[in-house]
Amino acid sequence: MSAATDTVGIEQLAVDLRTKRTWRSTKSQIMVGLMLLSFVIILIPLVAVIGTVVSKGAGIVFRDFPAWFTKSIPVRTRAAGPGMGPAIIGTLLITGLASALAIPLGILGAVYLHEYGRQSRPARIVRFLANVMTGVPSIVMGLFVYVIFTLRFGLSGLGGALALACLMLPVVIRSTEEMLRLVPEHLREASYALGTRKARTIVSVVLPTALPGVVSGCLLAVARAAGETAPLLFTIGLVTKTNTNVFSGPNTSLSAQIFRNAGEVLPAPQERGWGAAFTLVAITFLFTIFARVVTSAYQKRR
Amino acid sequence: MTVINPPIPSDQGPSDLATGLQGSGGHADKAFRGTAYAAGGLVLVVLGLITYTMVNRSTDAWSHMGLDFFTSRTWNPPERVYGILSYIFGTVYTACIALCLSVPLSLGIALFITQVAPRVVKRTMTYVIDLLAVVPSVVFGLWGVLVLAPNIKGFYKWLSTTFDGWPVLGSIFGPNWQGRSFFTAGIILAVMITPIIVSLSREVIETTPQIEKEAALALGATRWEMIRGAVLPHSKGGIVGAVMLGLGRAMGETIAVALVIGSATGQIGFNVLASGNSMPAVITAEWGEADGLKKSALIAMAVTLFAMTIFVNVVATAVVNRSMKKSRGA
Numbered sequence: 001m002s003a004a005t006d007t008v009g010i011e012q013l014a015v016d017l018r019t020k021r022t023w024r025s026t027k028s029q030i031m032v033g034l035m036l037l038s039f040v041i042i043l044i045p046l047v048a049v050i051g052t053v054v055s056k057g058a059g060i061v062f063r064d065f066p067a068w069f070t071k072s073i074p075v076r077t078r079a080a081g082p083g084m085g086p087a088i089i090g091t092l093l094i095t096g097l098a099s100a101l102a103i104p105l106g107i108l109g110a111v112y113l114h115e116y117g118r119q120s121r122p123a124r125i126v127r128f129l130a131n132v133m134t135g136v137p138s139i140v141m142g143l144f145v146y147v148i149f150t151l152r153f154g155l156s157g158l159g160g161a162l163a164l165a166c167l168m169l170p171v172v173i174r175s176t177e178e179m180l181r182l183v184p185e186h187l188r189e190a191s192y193a194l195g196t197r198k199a200r201t202i203v204s205v206v207l208p209t210a211l212p213g214v215v216s217g218c219l220l221a222v223a224r225a226a227g228e229t230a231p232l233l234f235t236i237g238l239v240t241k242t243n244t245n246v247f248s249g250p251n252t253s254l255s256a257q258i259f260r261n262a263g264e265v266l267p268a269p270q271e272r273g274w275g276a277a278f279t280l281v282a283i284t285f286l287f288t289i290f291a292r293v294v295t296s297a298y299q300k301r302r
Numbered sequence: 303m304t305v306i307n308p309p310i311p312s313d314q315g316p317s318d319l320a321t322g323l324q325g326s327g328g329h330a331d332k333a334f335r336g337t338a339y340a341a342g343g344l345v346l347v348v349l350g351l352i353t354y355t356m357v358n359r360s361t362d363a364w365s366h367m368g369l370d371f372f373t374s375r376t377w378n379p380p381e382r383v384y385g386i387l388s389y390i391f392g393t394v395y396t397a398c399i400a401l402c403l404s405v406p407l408s409l410g411i412a413l414f415i416t417q418v419a420p421r422v423v424k425r426t427m428t429y430v431i432d433l434l435a436v437v438p439s440v441v442f443g444l445w446g447v448l449v450l451a452p453n454i455k456g457f458y459k460w461l462s463t464t465f466d467g468w469p470v471l472g473s474i475f476g477p478n479w480q481g482r483s484f485f486t487a488g489i490i491l492a493v494m495i496t497p498i499i500v501s502l503s504r505e506v507i508e509t510t511p512q513i514e515k516e517a518a519l520a521l522g523a524t525r526w527e528m529i530r531g532a533v534l535p536h537s538k539g540g541i542v543g544a545v546m547l548g549l550g551r552a553m554g555e556t557i558a559v560a561l562v563i564g565s566a567t568g569q570i571g572f573n574v575l576a577s578g579n580s581m582p583a584v585i586t587a588e589w590g591e592a593d594g595l596k597k598s599a600l601i602a603m604a605v606t607l608f609a610m611t612i613f614v615n616v617v618a619t620a621v622v623n624r625s626m627k628k629s630r631g632a
Binding site: 036042043046049053105109117125126130135141147148200224230258273280 | 448
């Protein structure tokens with residue numbers, strides 16, 4: 001047996017294995033081909049959606065340039081003409097307010113989970129529920145805020161911001177905790193060794209170290225929130241004039257305008273829908289790209 | 303849970319030691335700690351409030367309809383009859399169509415990214431998939447209703463006529479095809495949940511120990527055999543969890559579905575090409591003109607949806623956690 005192997009020569013055997021096309025190696029290649037194919041298939045809708053939004057929307061946004069961003073929305077949906085200014089301002093204000101609520105609380109929640117609670121029972125419950133909370137449908141959040149807030153205080157940007165904040169909170173908690181986990185334990189120990197208190201250590205050692213990752217996670221959450229529609233429908237109402245007061249009076253957002261115009265049959269509102277979609281996609285992509293830049297700068301530094 | 307950093311029991315770490323050493327500044331420390339605890343507790347509070355207030359608000363509808371709320375397919379607000387069976391069906395059915403389309407694709411992509419792609423390609427593909435996750439659902443809806451639905455009719459007609467008379471496929475691709483249908487909604491949902499399933503299963507797949515993969519290759523396995531023999535058995539649980547999280551997301555998706563599902567009441571049937579409706583879509587569409595009892599019924603529908611998605615998510619999270627723990631412990 002071993003004599004036979006010797007005469008064939010081990011190298012030749014190895015070469016044989018590599019060059020010979022068996023059914024097994026062909027099958028492996030077919031499966032890899034299918035995997036690549038599935039990536040190509042998912043590219044089709046992505047390219048189609050973004051392509052349509054850019055080709056139909058960009059022209060409308062830039063046709064009469066400043067008007068799209070400054071003018072009010074036509075009161076009659078059928079009327080032609082530009083104007084998405086109130087929705088752009090509404091989206092930025094509401095998303096901004098939601099971020100101001102959810103990001104600090106989310107980061108603090110993550111600090112609790114990773115710096116204080118760790119693997120204790122309450123922390124594990126909170127971690128589990130935060131995971132579950134990411135799955136709460138956005139429309140349920142919207143109705144929830146409607147029930148506890150809008151019924152009492154009326155339609156306002158704040159209601160929308162509360163709903164968005166509830167959606168963002170678990171996302172921020174999860175991504176921040178992931179980042180805190182990456183902070184080396186010895187940094188904390190070094191800080192304690194200098195006699196620094198725990199709160200001080202977290203604020204001036206742990207969080208700055210994790211900052212780029214935390215920022216990129218938060219930006220992704222903001223981008224996601226900016227595109228939400230369902231929670232806003234019940235909480236902010238619909239207006240055609242700019243309302244810069246987020247705390248009172250109905251407001252509007254790009255996503256709500258897209259939804260409103262998507263159901264229309266006439267070309268004028270449909271055009272406005274595409275224009276709004278282009279503006280919204282541009283805003284969310286800007287946030288995402290910014291998040292990417294921050295993350296890659298972070299990775300390079302490490 | 304398992305011993306991760308054995309030297310220091312994490313709760314009485316060096317921090318408490320430090321507190322003991324210093325005299326001043328303890329208040330700030332305690333205040334910060336209290337705030338962090340409160341923020342952690344906020345998750346509990348919000349989830350509790352959602353459950354309490356929503357159930358509370360929907361009692362009118364529950365007591366008015368009783369069990370018929372779930373078992374009747376008649377939704378007739380002027381007659382004060384609210385049965386949501388067909389909407390539950392629509393929600394689950396579109397989500398299942400989405401899974402059928404998305405799971406093979408997501409697995410293929412996740413395996414390609416983790417096992418086949420060289421580093422640079424891997425990063426680019428991850429970016430592209432993440433990009434898909436950032437496109438707002440209302441934009442998918444807009445594209446679905448204005449571009450996909452009108453243009454896919456020809457394909458539906460072809461499906462419907464080709465499979466006419468076949469045993470199972472004949473009823474799945476039945477007559478009465480519509481541009482806005484269960485299947486269109488399923489396609490849009492599939493595109494939306496694919497990035498979620500990909501990123502979660504990628505995480506799980508990446509925990510496969512290198513040594514197991516190398517062992518398979520050393521035994522002469524081809525790449526596919528290595529994946530089947532080492533990677534898939536290792537990450538099976540996590541992938542199941544990832545798929546379930548995708549299912550939960552698909553059931554809760556509102557705006558895109560509302561635009562493309564066709565809003566047909568009472569539709570229960572396996573014809574994927576027919577129009578139907580789903581719970582979130584009905585809530586969105588009918589909220590505007592709802593009065594007291596109808597509002598209560600719509601909130602009751604939201605409670606049902608909430609319960610269903612929470613159930614799916616709890617099971618999924620538990621499955622993912624367990625498989626992650628197993629793979630970390632190993």
